[in-house]
Amino acid sequence: MKKSFPVVPVLTALFAASFFVVPLIATFYFSLKMTRGELGFAAYASVFNSAEFLTTITYSTIASLVAILIGAVIIVPTAYWVRLKVPRLRPVVEFISLLPLVVPPVVLVFGYIRLFGSNSWLPLTTTTAGTDMLLVLGYVVLSMPYMFRAVDNGLAVIDIATLTEAAESLGASRLRTIATVIFPNVRAAIISGAFLTFSISLGEFVLASLLNRPAFGPYLVQLGQDRAYEPAALAIMSFGFTWGCMVLMQVFATRKPGQRWFPRLTSRPAQRTTA
Amino acid sequence: MSFLSITNAVKTFGTNTVVKGFDLAVEKGEFVSFLGPSGCGKTTVLRMIAGFERPTSGKITIDGRDVTDLAPNKRRIGMVFQAYALFPNMNVAGNIAFGLKIAGLGKAETEARVQEMLGLIGLSHLAERYPYEMSGGQQQRVALARALAPKPQVLLLDEPLSALDAKIRVSLREEIRDIQRRLGITTVFVTHDQEEAMSISDRIVVMNGGRADQIGTPSEIYNRPSTRFVAGFVGTLNVLRARLERQPQTVTVAGTSVQLAQPVRTADADGNLSLALRPEALSLRPSEGRDVAFDGLVKSVNFMGSVIRIRMDVGGEAISFDMFNSPDLVPPAVGARATAHAASRDMFELTA
Ligand SMILES: Nc1ncnc2c1ncn2[C@@H]1O[C@H](COP(=O)(O)OP(=O)(O)O)[C@@H](O)[C@H]1O
Ligand SMILES: [Mg+2]
Numbered sequence: 001m002k003k004s005f006p007v008v009p010v011l012t013a014l015f016a017a018s019f020f021v022v023p024l025i026a027t028f029y030f031s032l033k034m035t036r037g038e039l040g041f042a043a044y045a046s047v048f049n050s051a052e053f054l055t056t057i058t059y060s061t062i063a064s065l066v067a068i069l070i071g072a073v074i075i076v077p078t079a080y081w082v083r084l085k086v087p088r089l090r091p092v093v094e095f096i097s098l099l100p101l102v103v104p105p106v107v108l109v110f111g112y113i114r115l116f117g118s119n120s121w122l123p124l125t126t127t128t129a130g131t132d133m134l135l136v137l138g139y140v141v142l143s144m145p146y147m148f149r150a151v152d153n154g155l156a157v158i159d160i161a162t163l164t165e166a167a168e169s170l171g172a173s174r175l176r177t178i179a180t181v182i183f184p185n186v187r188a189a190i191i192s193g194a195f196l197t198f199s200i201s202l203g204e205f206v207l208a209s210l211l212n213r214p215a216f217g218p219y220l221v222q223l224g225q226d227r228a229y230e231p232a233a234l235a236i237m238s239f240g241f242t243w244g245c246m247v248l249m250q251v252f253a254t255r256k257p258g259q260r261w262f263p264r265l266t267s268r269p270a271q272r273t274t275a
Numbered sequence: 276m277s278f279l280s281i282t283n284a285v286k287t288f289g290t291n292t293v294v295k296g297f298d299l300a301v302e303k304g305e306f307v308s309f310l311g312p313s314g315c316g317k318t319t320v321l322r323m324i325a326g327f328e329r330p331t332s333g334k335i336t337i338d339g340r341d342v343t344d345l346a347p348n349k350r351r352i353g354m355v356f357q358a359y360a361l362f363p364n365m366n367v368a369g370n371i372a373f374g375l376k377i378a379g380l381g382k383a384e385t386e387a388r389v390q391e392m393l394g395l396i397g398l399s400h401l402a403e404r405y406p407y408e409m410s411g412g413q414q415q416r417v418a419l420a421r422a423l424a425p426k427p428q429v430l431l432l433d434e435p436l437s438a439l440d441a442k443i444r445v446s447l448r449e450e451i452r453d454i455q456r457r458l459g460i461t462t463v464f465v466t467h468d469q470e471e472a473m474s475i476s477d478r479i480v481v482m483n484g485g486r487a488d489q490i491g492t493p494s495e496i497y498n499r500p501s502t503r504f505v506a507g508f509v510g511t512l513n514v515l516r517a518r519l520e521r522q523p524q525t526v527t528v529a530g531t532s533v534q535l536a537q538p539v540r541t542a543d544a545d546g547n548l549s550l551a552l553r554p555e556a557l558s559l560r561p562s563e564g565r566d567v568a569f570d571g572l573v574k575s576v577n578f579m580g581s582v583i584r585i586r587m588d589v590g591g592e593a594i595s596f597d598m599f600n601s602p603d604l605v606p607p608a609v610g611a612r613a614t615a616h617a618a619s620r621d622m623f624e625l626t627a
Contacts (some may be wrong), residue, residue: 162360165327166418168347169354170374170425180373184364257364258405 024239031232043233052219060216063132064201067139068194071147074140076190079151080182083160097148100141105206108138113210131211138207143197150196154189191252195245203238276339278303278461279324279429284333286319293319295485304459306452308472311482312508317465321431324463325352337428353422355432359414361406367393367417368402374425392420395454412443419451423458430455430462436471448475469509473497481505503625506551513554513594514625519546526550529590533567536620549625556621557596559607565616569594573607587615
């Protein structure tokens with residue numbers, strides 16, 4: 001018996017997808033029309049030839065990477081410790097980690113400026129390095145909900161209590177356990193969190209603009225006001241970049257330890273065998 | 276001086292006292308099992324030896340050294356868990372090398388020791404495998420090798436076979452015992468399976484409600500259980516009501532007069548007491564030494580392959596026993612009358 005073609009579901013799906021696909025195609029089409037009368041990648045070339053584009057994206061990339069690093073170093077041990085020692089407090093910690101989603105970045109940055117302004121006890125905003133540091137810390141805070149969730153989920157799937165005890169009985173200190181057992185086993189989770197952090201902080205506008213840092217977000221907004229075709233090209237590129245991040249996240253999340261990036265040419269007998 | 280000694284250990288969680296004055300002395304190279312039902316505190320005592328739990332009071336020494344307050348990573352303990360607990364990010368060789376690296380062994384030495392351990396567990400060909408690529412039995416053998424690699428003073432195993440199939444469970448327990456003998460390592464093995472404990476232990480600690488009810492060799496525990504709990508938990512046991520007929524040791528059981536081997540100690544004011552009788556002490560065939568005969572009604576006959584289990588009612592007391600199957604044997608019919616023979620020296624009084 002042949003199944004009838006699912007007309008209604010397919011039409012519904014196409015209709016829903018069109019909301020997303022049509023503007024994308026339109027934007028892409030528009031981005032190709034910079035040179036009058038022909039289609040081409042002139043807008044993309046123009047973006048890449050702009051010195052400001054390169055400096056801001058470099059700046060934002062570095063700031064994001066540092067934020068990821070700091071975030072992981074703070075959040076992995078914290079989430080681990082909470083799960084191991086005070087599991088009762090996990091909901092509380094989780095709630096705290098979600099606060100950045102509730103408190104708008106504007107509030108956060110004004111708080112920073114008041115707290116670390118020129119006539120405060122720790123005037124961080126008076127130096128470039130200090131302001132950079134505030135920006136990075138802000139990114140750490142903004143990414144906390146995602147980073148904490150990812151890492152906490154990663155910890156949930158391994159039996160951290162028993163693994164910790166196994167490591168301890170073999171002589172490992174707590175620090176060594178975290179570094180050699182816990183970190184490697186939540187690496188996939190950290191990387192997922194990292195990609196999320198990266199896609200948030202790379203184009204972040206409010207913090208960067210109010211702290212007046214030469215970041216990619218403010219550049220993007222400025223470009224949108226000044227130019228026509230380049231913003232469309234950038235939108236398409238950042239779309240591609242975000243999807244790339246998601247694909248990489250999947251790759252990292254599903255990769256097993258010891259698995260190769262590419263299959264070997266000669267196959268290894270790695271089937272499960274019974275004792 | 277024994278190698279591992281636990282003196283009056285008490286452990287309280289909140290208001291719940293889980294271990295209540297536990298004493299044990301284990302000799303060097305001895306294989307001791309903790310046997311008891313779930314929740315009786317076996318794991319808790321083991322974790323106190325390992326250092327994962329701190330005794331509320333009491334003292335633990337290993338090789339003469341007080342380790343009661345010593346951190347687990349300073350105790351030189353090898354631990355094997357029910358759930359294997361191999362490090363998922365490391366392959367077999369990496370798992371086994373873990374403790375060696377921490378101990379600061381050189382590369383060549385580590386490599387040699389890993390090979391030696393792999394040989395010991397017979398998995399040299401799987402050195403590159405990751406835990407998720409192996410069966411439970413293989414993982415548990417790797418866990419054993421990992422625990423033994425840094426030459427611990429004491430090996431602790433917490434129900435290491437419970438997660439495995441019946442067949443592997445039996446072969447692996449023999450392998451564990453064999454390796455333990457070869458290395459002469461002092462071992463504490465936790466299990467709730469009495470057959471497992473019987474078959475591999477030098478001595479068994481039968482635990483009940485946070486206490487050691489009885490400590491003895493498997494045959495002592497089985498043949499001379501000192502409490503009703505031990506008697507009931509280890510093997511199946513017929514418990515018969517008896518009445519003191521004449522001091523010091525003549526009793527009536529199911530209408531039959533029996534001369535006990537030992538004087539009666541626990542008869543109440545009316546002369547009532549409890550006697551225990553192992554199923555294998557009973558037989559349908561009379562033989563020399565079987566001086567007691569119980570006449571009764573066959574209630575059920577269960578064919579179980581090499582043995583046949585028979586339940587009888589003798590003067591209101593239920594007894595059950597097994598007989599070996601053989602091709603020419605005709606089992607009694609249900610409802611028929613039969614006589615079960617026992618030796619009075621196999622009947623013992625349950626004192627607690
Ligand atoms: N960390 C703990 N906190 C509170 N109660 C515990 C803890 N560990 C064990 N217990 C309790 O102690 C009792 C004995 O546990 P356990 O030693 O694991 O028994 P066994 O290993 O013999 O099954 C159980 O009732 C258990 O609920
Ligand atoms: Mg247990």
